[in-house]
Amino acid sequence: MVIAAASQIRIIHKQEVCNFDYNLVYNLTLSPRAKLSAKLEREKLSPASHRRLAVPWPREVNMRNGRNPTSKRKTRREFLIKSAGGALAAGAFGAYPLRGYAADPVNIGGLYPVTGSLAQIGVGCVEAAKLAVEMVNDAGGITALGGAKLNLIISDVQSDTTVTRTETDRLISDNKLSAIHGCFASALTLIASEVAERAKVPLLTGSSSDQLNKGRHFTFTPFARASQFAEAQLQMSKLVDDKPKVAVIFENTAFGTSTSNGLRELAPNQGVEIVLFEPYSAGFTDASPLINKVKASGANALFSVSYLNDLILIVRTVKQVGLNIAINGGSGGFVIPDFYKNVGKLAEGLQGVAHWNHDIDDNAQKVNAEYKKRTGEFLFEYAGGLVAQTFMIAAALEQAASSDPQKVRDAIAALDLSSGYAAMCPGGKVKFGPDGKNIHAHPVGVQWQNGDLASVFPQADARAPLIKT
Amino acid sequence: MLETLAQAVINGLLIGGIYALVSIGVTLIFGVVKIVNFAQGEFVMIGMYLSFFLATQFGLDPVLSIVVTMPALFVVGILVQHFLIRRVLGQNDMPQIFLTFALSLLIVNLSLMLFTANYRTVHTWYSDEALHLGGLYIPLAKLFAFALAMVLSAALWVFLHTTDLGKAMRAAAQNREVAMLMGINPNRVFCVALGVALALAGAAGSLLMPFYPAYPLVGQVFVLMAFVAVVLGTLGNIIGALVASLMMGVAESLGIQFIGADSGLIVVFLMLLLTLAIRPSGLAGGRAR
Numbered sequence: 001m002v003i004a005a006a007s008q009i010r011i012i013h014k015q016e017v018c019n020f021d022y023n024l025v026y027n028l029t030l031s032p033r034a035k036l037s038a039k040l041e042r043e044k045l046s047p048a049s050h051r052r053l054a055v056p057w058p059r060e061v062n063m064r065n066g067r068n069p070t071s072k073r074k075t076r077r078e079f080l081i082k083s084a085g086g087a088l089a090a091g092a093f094g095a096y097p098l099r100g101y102a103a104d105p106v107n108i109g110g111l112y113p114v115t116g117s118l119a120q121i122g123v124g125c126v127e128a129a130k131l132a133v134e135m136v137n138d139a140g141g142i143t144a145l146g147g148a149k150l151n152l153i154i155s156d157v158q159s160d161t162t163v164t165r166t167e168t169d170r171l172i173s174d175n176k177l178s179a180i181h182g183c184f185a186s187a188l189t190l191i192a193s194e195v196a197e198r199a200k201v202p203l204l205t206g207s208s209s210d211q212l213n214k215g216r217h218f219t220f221t222p223f224a225r226a227s228q229f230a231e232a233q234l235q236m237s238k239l240v241d242d243k244p245k246v247a248v249i250f251e252n253t254a255f256g257t258s259t260s261n262g263l264r265e266l267a268p269n270q271g272v273e274i275v276l277f278e279p280y281s282a283g284f285t286d287a288s289p290l291i292n293k294v295k296a297s298g299a300n301a302l303f304s305v306s307y308l309n310d311l312i313l314i315v316r317t318v319k320q321v322g323l324n325i326a327i328n329g330g331s332g333g334f335v336i337p338d339f340y341k342n343v344g345k346l347a348e349g350l351q352g353v354a355h356w357n358h359d360i361d362d363n364a365q366k367v368n369a370e371y372k373k374r375t376g377e378f379l380f381e382y383a384g385g386l387v388a389q390t391f392m393i394a395a396a397l398e399q400a401a402s403s404d405p406q407k408v409r410d411a412i413a414a415l416d417l418s419s420g421y422a423a424m425c426p427g428g429k430v431k432f433g434p435d436g437k438n439i440h441a442h443p444v445g446v447q448w449q450n451g452d453l454a455s456v457f458p459q460a461d462a463r464a465p466l467i468k469t
Numbered sequence: 470m471l472e473t474l475a476q477a478v479i480n481g482l483l484i485g486g487i488y489a490l491v492s493i494g495v496t497l498i499f500g501v502v503k504i505v506n507f508a509q510g511e512f513v514m515i516g517m518y519l520s521f522f523l524a525t526q527f528g529l530d531p532v533l534s535i536v537v538t539m540p541a542l543f544v545v546g547i548l549v550q551h552f553l554i555r556r557v558l559g560q561n562d563m564p565q566i567f568l569t570f571a572l573s574l575l576i577v578n579l580s581l582m583l584f585t586a587n588y589r590t591v592h593t594w595y596s597d598e599a600l601h602l603g604g605l606y607i608p609l610a611k612l613f614a615f616a617l618a619m620v621l622s623a624a625l626w627v628f629l630h631t632t633d634l635g636k637a638m639r640a641a642a643q644n645r646e647v648a649m650l651m652g653i654n655p656n657r658v659f660c661v662a663l664g665v666a667l668a669l670a671g672a673a674g675s676l677l678m679p680f681y682p683a684y685p686l687v688g689q690v691f692v693l694m695a696f697v698a699v700v701l702g703t704l705g706n707i708i709g710a711l712v713a714s715l716m717m718g719v720a721e722s723l724g725i726q727f728i729g730a731d732s733g734l735i736v737v738f739l740m741l742l743l744t745l746a747i748r749p750s751g752l753a754g755g756r757a758r
Contacts, residue, residue: 117586252731280730283690285487285681286718288480288608289725289733296473309588312682319597320608342682344592 103146106403108133108393109153109171109201110386111182111192116159118185120338121382125184126154127375128383131367132390135421142394144401150394157183157192164188168195177201178403179393179412181386186212186226193219202409204392206355206385208331213435218409220436222392222425223355223385224443229331230262232353232443234270236457237301239445239466240326247276247299247325249290249306249314256282256305259330263303275299282307287317295323302327308334315346326468328352331443337377340451347448349467354446356385356425357455359463363424378452384424391422392430426461472604477726478719479607485718486615490673491691492698492710493622494666500642500705501662504554504565508573509695510688512542512667515576516674517683518584524591524678531591531678532613535671542671546664554663555656573688580685588682596679614676621672622711625665629707638662642705697741703751713752716740 110129113122133152141147155171157164164183171177172195179202183189186209193212196203202218208226212219224232237244248263250256256279267274276297280290291314294302302325304314311329318325328351335354340347358368358379367387371379379387396411397403417423417430429440445457447466454464491513498506516538523529523537553572557564595609629635640648641658649655673691674683681687698717702709717737724736744752 120585120587249730278730280725281734284733285690285694286480286484286722288484289477289722290730292473292476292480292726293730309682309684312588312590313680316597316680317608320599320610321606322599322601338587342588343590346590346592346597 103141103148104403105149105151106142106145106397107151107153107175107177108390109155109175109177109180109182111155111157111164111168111171111180111188112184113159113188114154114156118159121184121336121380122156122159124336124375124377124380124383125386128371128379128387129154129181129390131371131374132387132421135367135387136390136394142397144398145403148397148403150390153177157188159185159188161187161191164191165195168192169199172196172199172201176403178397178405178408179204181205181389181393183207184382200409201405202393202396202412204386204389204412206382206389208355213437216436220392220412220432220438222389222430222432222438222441224426224441225437226259226331227262228441229353229443230259230266231270232445232457233303233328233330234263234266234272236328236351236353236445236466237272237303237326238270239457240468241300244272244301245275245297245299246272246301246303247278247294247297248274248303249276249278249280249294250304251282251306251310252279253282259305260303263305280310282310284310284313287313288321290314291317291321291323294318294325295321300325304329306332308332308339312343312346315343315350319346326351331355335446335453336380340448348450349448351445351447351456351466353443354381354453355441355443356381356388357444357446357453357461358384359453359455360426360444360461361424361428363421367421367424380453388422388424391420392417395420395422473726474723476605477722479605481719481722482715483608483611483615483718484722485715486611486618487673487677488691488694488698488718489622489711489714490618490669490676492695492702492714493625493707494669494673495692495695496699496702496705496707496710497625497662497666497669499699500707501638502550502554502558502659503645504558504562504569506666507566507569507692508576508688509666509670510690510692511573511576511580512545512670512688513674513677513691514580514683514685514688515545516542516671517678517681517687518580518589518674519671520675520678521589521591521683524593530593531675532593532617534678535617535675538671538675539668542667543664546667547660549667550660550663551656554659558659577685577688584685586684586686588684590682591678593679608680610679613679617672617676621669622707625669625707628665634658634661694737697737701741701744701752703753706751706753709751709753 110126112125113119114126129152133150137149141149153171153175155167157167180196181204183192186207189205189207190209190211193203193216197216197218200218202220204220204222205212206223208224208229210225210227212221237246248260250260264274264277276294276299278293304311304327306314311334315327318327331353335352358364364384367384368379392412392415395417396408396415399414400407400411413432415430415432418428423430426442426444427440431439433439444455444461446453447456449464449467455461456464456466491509495506495509498504519538519541520531520534523534524531553568557568599606599608629639637653637658638661641653641655645655694717698710698713702713720736720740721733725733728736
């Protein structure tokens with residue numbers, strides 16, 4: 001009885017609100033003038049009553065049918081979510097009036113190269129970004145903001161630094177954003193980060209350039225930094241042999257030179273002997289002479305800091321020579337599904353380092369399964385990382401209870417997560433230092449095994465033993 | 470030491486065979502039609518993609534696929550000559566250079582659009598195999614490519630020296646005006662020259678496929694070497710181009726082995742520079758044959 005009475009009171013209370021609702025909706029569908037007056041009316045309401053309005057919007061129907069309002073409300077909401085009819089309904093009533101009844105969606109930006117040379121990876125990133133937002137929204141959105149949904153706004157940075165600058169600018173000035181994630185390539189992210197810093201919008205990124213942690217306040221990097229990759233790679237060579245003798249071959253431009261110098265500097269500390277340190281010019285026609293040198297050096301591990309086509313030739317030549325050597329390609333473009341598709345069995349046993357892998361924990365595997373269902377491919381390094389980033393943004397929004405970018409930034413800076421999708425990174429913890437670096441982040445060593453990328457290093461993250469080739 | 474040296478020479482000769490196929494095509498076109506075909510590398514790339522799709526769609530072995538790629542590119546060569554190059558002949562050199570260069574850009578960008586920038590490889594039973602002789606090894610795929618390249622070069626030589634059409638082409642190469650006066654139809658000869666040159670490019674593509682990845686810009690890797698070989702071996706001289714290609718392959722390999730992996734090309738270009746300084750018309754002297 002008591003319960004019935006209580007619910008009765010609630011219904012009456014809602015009814016009052018509902019009558020008003022009905023008129024509002026009715027008016028709004030009538031004429032521009034009516035719309036204007038309704039808008040003025042709405043602005044008179046305090047935010048608190050605003051939120052109350054958010055709940056019982058379709059009450060007029062219930063009143064007419066005399067049914068239990070709660071059940072009706074549920075089906076209506078279900079309908080809206082399940083049939084993606086939200087957009088349809090918004091179109092039918094005009095997007096405007098709905099906003100008063102559901103919590104305002106929170107805009108987050110995604111900057112990815114969907115066209116140009118990096119397009120293939122960019123498209124995969126966008127798929128993952130959409131999946132992540134769907135997951136957050138299906139789980140009820142941002143509770144602290146009245147169940148507000150995340151609204152992902154994707155902008156194509158076209159694999160081009162100039163376009164990245166203008167697109168980031170446009171994305172930020174055209175939309176009220178709470179946070180951004182992007183852009184895959186470090187060169188692009190550095191520029192997007194500059195723009196975001198100026199506009200004071202927080203940016204999360206999986207890009208590994210250490211530059212991103214210098215003099216920036218709105219840029220956060222939840223994953224391992226470039227400087228950490230070299231260390232991990234050297235440590236991995238110890239899995240191959242107790243006394244690793246490493247041959248380092250690298251293409252002789254900035255990318256290869258800086259990476260390999262990092263390796264050479266760190267090698268003594270890690271107890272790794274470098275027996276060959278050989279630059280080469282990228283785009284060679286024949287890897288045989290180079291591999292001849294590696295063979296002569298007596299190395300038992302080969303670090304190849306190479307672009308993809310050189311790497312393919314190197315791996316193939318090593319096989320032809322019959323050289324028994326473990327090849328580690330470092331952190332390159334070969335930790336993506338396409339690599340195996342193009343290169344095939346040649347990739348088997350190839351090692352590398354990544355900032356994320358799809359088998360690191362149960363949550364990652366769950367997301368990976370869903371992504372695989374949609375795209376037919378496993379969730380690759382960068383795409384997986386940005387799913388976690390989306391959940392970090394969601395967690396920050398919960399903490400901040402505001403969509404204001406400055407407050408979201410402060411909340412991200414204060415995050416301390418160790419469970420859930422946001423924490424699905426190597427190490428399983430997220431806490432940002434003053435430089436925006438996740439203090440728990442470290443790279444994970446991976447190896448191609450049976451067409452899949454398996455985590456093999458460090459011990460805590462290893463899901464499969466290293467196969468010695 | 471001796472073993473390393475021998476291995477380096479073997480490596481150089483094998484890749485030199487591929488350079489030869491590309492450079493013979495370039496030198497043939499230059500000798501007969503008197504234009505520099507900047508798009509030669511792109512036709513190698515087309516040959517590679519053709520073999521790639523024949524291998525992945527129909528399971529045809531890339532080396533065997535020359536029976537398709539060579540005729541296909543022969544026809545392409547005739548079409549290119551008949552519809553494009555013929556129109557710019559006889560004027561000054563600029564339109565010819567622009568034409569082949571534009572053709573190169575067009576093909577590269579079309580294939581970027583159609584095939585994407587991905588690297589495609591074909592894996593055959595001999596792709597990773599090698600003959601091991603003592604401490605030396607000879608990769609099978611490269612051996613096949615080298616052998617077929619030599620056979621094709623020899624066949625071309627026989628064609629040019631024994632058939633009427635071949636002799637007409639050589640005549641046109643030596644002196645176009647006089648050849649025309651003798652009743653040789655220049656456009657017909659030019660069509661065949663382009664066709665043969667592109668067929669060789671197609672063959673190079675097919676032979677590369679078992680051990681080299683295909684991607685839209687792959688042609689530029691080989692065309693640079695081809696141009697050096699053509700200049701080194703005297704413009705228009707087929708035997709010269711062949712010998713120069715093999716020499717360059719060996720020089721590059723030795724350079725990588727004994728100087729540094731980023732110095733292979735330095736040795737090659739040094740060789741070019743010295744040759745040009747001492748014998749400006751190329752190693753074969755001033756004769757185009």
